[in-house]
Amino acid sequence: MDNKxxxxxxxxxxxxxxxxAVAETRKAQANPIINIYRDISPPEGxxxxxxxxxxxxxxxxxxxxxxxxxxxxxxRMSGDxxxxxxxxxxxxxxxxxxETIVAENRLGSFSLDLSNVRGGNHSVTVYAVGxxxxxxxxxxxxxxxxxxxxxHYDRFHMTSYSTVSFIKDLVPPMxxxxxxxxxxxxxxxxKLDFTVNEGVSQILYSLDNKENQTISGNATLAGLLNGxxxxxxxxxxxxxxxVSSKTLFFNVNSPKPFPTVPVAIGIAISSIxxxxxxxxxxxxxxxxxxx
Numbered sequence: 193m194d195n196k197x198x199x200x201x202x203x204x205x206x207x208x209x210x211x212x213a214v215a216e217t218r219k220a221q222a223n224p225i226i227n228i229y230r231d232i233s234p235p236e237g238x239x240x241x242x243x244x245x246x247x248x249x250x251x252x253x254x255x256x257x258x259x260x261x262x263x264x265x266x267x268r269m270s271g272d273x274x275x276x277x278x279x280x281x282x283x284x285x286x287x288x289x290x291e292t293i294v295a296e297n298r299l300g301s302f303s304l305d306l307s308n309v310r311g312g313n314h315s316v317t318v319y320a321v322g323x324x325x326x327x328x329x330x331x332x333x334x335x336x337x338x339x340x341x342x343x344h345y346d347r348f349h350m351t352s353y354s355t356v357s358f359i360k361d362l363v364p365p366m367x368x369x370x371x372x373x374x375x376x377x378x379x380x381x382x383k384l385d386f387t388v389n390e391g392v393s394q395i396l397y398s399l400d401n402k403e404n405q406t407i408s409g410n411a412t413l414a415g416l417l418n419g420x421x422x423x424x425x426x427x428x429x430x431x432x433x434x435v436s437s438k439t440l441f442f443n444v445n446s447p448k449p450f451p452t453v454p455v456a457i458g459i460a461i462s463s464i465x466x467x468x469x470x471x472x473x474x475x476x477x478x479x480x481x482x483x
Contacts, residue, residue, distance in 0.1 A: 240352035241320035253431035361431035
């Protein structure tokens with residue numbers, strides 16, 4: 193076969209391929225496919241989407257920065273019980289009057305910033321709507337000289353939700369120190385008494401600008417030396433808002449303890465000397481009475 197014949201053969205094959213492609217395109221255009229759905233109740237054993245809220249944690253305290261983070265997954269199932277997708281993910285919150293759409297037609301991990309939410313007690317409920325399809329058959333109808341394919345499906349929806357409550361606290365605690373006061377104490381042990389208007393997560397104090405000490409409540413500043421002292425109290429509430437008291441100044445002037453050991457020694461020595469003197473006296477008197 194010469195080159196001319198080969199060229200004519202390839203040209204013929206290309207033409208046939210083009211004609212076939214056009215025919216298939218026309219056939220596809222001439223035979224539309226229409227899906228028909230019938231909504232049914234979920235089949236027995238089917239399970240809704242799984243929602244896992246990561247933050248905020250239930251009944252926890254937060255200050256300004258709060259993030260709504262959660263995962264949406266579909267349960268692993270097969271056959272007519274399986275979900276084929278997620279149609280909508282949304283949430284309803286105590287600080288909003290309408291639902292907020294998060295995503296449509298997808299699942300996965302989601303994160304939303306709640307820093308602009310006002311302070312107070314809040315709750316948020318996350319919803320996920322899953323959909324499943326069951327193919328029930330196909331029929332063909334000739335309409336206006338066109339063959340139309342009708343695919344029939346049973347469709348079911350399953351909705352799940354998860355709710356979390358949290359407290360957004362934007363206000364630092366109020367602390368009032370009752371003792372020590374700006375006065376002079378006559379004992380080396382001084383009470384540290386204070387009140388706080390809400391629950392706390394941490395309490396510290398610094399005495400005389402030294403390292404902070406952790407306490408769980410009212411305490412005693414023990415063994416203070418005579419002289420001037422200073423004390424500052426630090427308190428953090430359950431949301432992490434911290435506050436410090438004003439620095440308090442006070443004096444300790446406790447009397448020196450009675451020197452019990454030297455006095456006891458002196459009394460013992462005096463007693464020994466008295467006994468010795470009495471013994472000498474008695475001996476002399478005994479001698480003087482002897483014949």
